[in-house]
Amino acid sequence: MNKKYKWLLFDLDNTLLDFDATSKVAFKHAFLDKNLPYDSSLYPIYHEINLRLWKALERQEITKEAIRAERFRQFFKKMDLDYDAEYFSKAYLANLVTHSIPYEGIHDMLETLK
Numbered sequence: 264m265n266k267k268y269k270w271l272l273f274d275l276d277n278t279l280l281d282f283d284a285t286s287k288v289a290f291k292h293a294f295l296d297k298n299l300p301y302d303s304s305l306y307p308i309y310h311e312i313n314l315r316l317w318k319a320l321e322r323q324e325i326t327k328e329a330i331r332a333e334r335f336r337q338f339f340k341k342m343d344l345d346y347d348a349e350y351f352s353k354a355y356l357a358n359l360v361t362h363s364i365p366y367e368g369i370h371d372m373l374e375t376l377k
Contacts, residue, residue, distance in 0.1 A: 271376060279373075281364045286310075289358035296354050299346070309338045331356070 276282040287306050294301035313334045319325045325333065335348035335355070 275363075279365060279369050281366050284364045285359060285362060288362040288364065289355050292358040292362060293351055293354040296358070297346075297351065299344075305342070308341060309334065312337045312341070 273279050290306050290309060291301055291303075294305075313330075316325060316330045316334050316337075320327060320330060332349045332352045335346075335351045339346050339348055339351075
């Protein structure tokens with residue numbers, strides 16, 4: 264194999280990892296980890312709020328750091344739930360790492376490139 268490059272850099276989200284699927288699983292597990300009732304109808308509500316906040320980031324109306332808790336603050340308010348958004352955000356972010364879902368064939372591709 265002719266090596267032309269010393270380094271290859273990849274973005275993780277929606278390149279190596281299926282972020283959409285990972286986000287759904289992380290959201291569910293954050294509920295389960297905190298012994299909160301969960302059903303699949305909750306994720307689309309969260310997802311809509313999250314997308315709206317990321318669009319606000321693009322317009323420089325909010326910071327990335329603020330989104331982390333704000334998306335859950337708005338979600339819990341909409342669902343009329345009294346729960347600590349910052350605490351839940353930490354659980355969600357931890358579950359993003361724990362439950363990352365790679366796209367099919369990524370392990371083989373990376374092994375080949377190694």
